[in-house]
Amino acid sequence: MYTDNHNHTKHFSSDARQSYTELIDACKALHMHGVAVTEHYEGDYPHDIGAPQIFDIDRFFEESEKWIEYAGSLPLLRGIELGYQKHLCGFYDELVAKYPFDCVILSNHLYMGKDPYFFRDGYREDMVTVYTRYIVEMAEMVEGCNNFDIVGHYDYINRYGPYEHPQMKYSQCPEAFDRFLTAIIAKGKSLEINTRSVDKMRKKGLNDTLPDPDILSRYYELGGRFVSLGSDSHGSDTLCIHFPEVAKYLSEFGFTENSYYIGRKRYGEPLIV
Ligand SMILES: [Zn+2]
Numbered sequence: 001m002y003t004d005n006h007n008h009t010k011h012f013s014s015d016a017r018q019s020y021t022e023l024i025d026a027c028k029a030l031h032m033h034g035v036a037v038t039e040h041y042e043g044d045y046p047h048d049i050g051a052p053q054i055f056d057i058d059r060f061f062e063e064s065e066k067w068i069e070y071a072g073s074l075p076l077l078r079g080i081e082l083g084y085q086k087h088l089c090g091f092y093d094e095l096v097a098k099y100p101f102d103c104v105i106l107s108n109h110l111y112m113g114k115d116p117y118f119f120r121d122g123y124r125e126d127m128v129t130v131y132t133r134y135i136v137e138m139a140e141m142v143e144g145c146n147n148f149d150i151v152g153h154y155d156y157i158n159r160y161g162p163y164e165h166p167q168m169k170y171s172q173c174p175e176a177f178d179r180f181l182t183a184i185i186a187k188g189k190s191l192e193i194n195t196r197s198v199d200k201m202r203k204k205g206l207n208d209t210l211p212d213p214d215i216l217s218r219y220y221e222l223g224g225r226f227v228s229l230g231s232d233s234h235g236s237d238t239l240c241i242h243f244p245e246v247a248k249y250l251s252e253f254g255f256t257e258n259s260y261y262i263g264r265k266r267y268g269e270p271l272i273v
Pocket residue numbers: 081107109152153
């Protein structure tokens with residue numbers, strides 16, 4: 001099985017349901033190669049949702065010692081999912097340098113300064129306008145920040161889109177995608193393939209839920225080789241969800257490895273075992 005690079009626990013992410021024991025028990029039952037815990041850290045989060053969107057990183061490292069002990073032979077990787085805003089890049093670059101993280105995911109949960117999970121009015125404009133603006137923001141994020149390993153869910157914006165066919169496509173904004181993908185490659189980062197996004201589309205009853213082939217082939221064509229699988233699990237029932245299917249799909253474009261990180265160094269495990 002695989003390393004799942006993107007997961008949350010209820011101990012440090014307010015929207016997660018699983019405890020660390022539930023997470024680790026489920027990973028062992030699935031015979032996973034490894035698991036990364038990547039708790040949410042959203043500096044200056046614009047919505048008041050009654051719970052902090054940042055966590056005490058010192059306490060995380062203290063408490064996770066016992067998680068590692070409980071995990072035993074299962075590699076438990078300690079990460080963080082940073083929520084991008086333009087003014088936070090320098091702060092984040094310095095923040096994560098102070099701690100012995102294994103992996104750092106950089107994500108953009110905001111569109112025009114608000115989380116689309118709450119801000120459905122953001123979808124009033126047509127899909128191409130909205131998605132183009134989001135991917136341009138993603139490009140700015142990768143260009144502006146430096147101290148991260150994985151670019152989280154580039155398709156976050158389409159999780160809540162009210163459109164009839166909300167799938168994100170390269171053809172909707174090719175220039176923006178080229179800028180975004182080129183920046184990832186130039187910085188040697190990994191493009192996350194977020195299988196929670198796939199799952200959410202399937203639960204809506206949509207067909208055509210795997211990442212757009214044109215995005216993947218363009219990334220590969222530009223020189224992108226690093227992809228990273230993440231289930232973005234908030235409960236223990238979705239770990240590694242759709243991984244075998246998505247891994248096989250990725251291999252059809254030429255990708256050979258699932259990137260994972262230990263001590264901020266990239267390793268690869270075969271997509272096809
Ligand atoms: Zn996220």
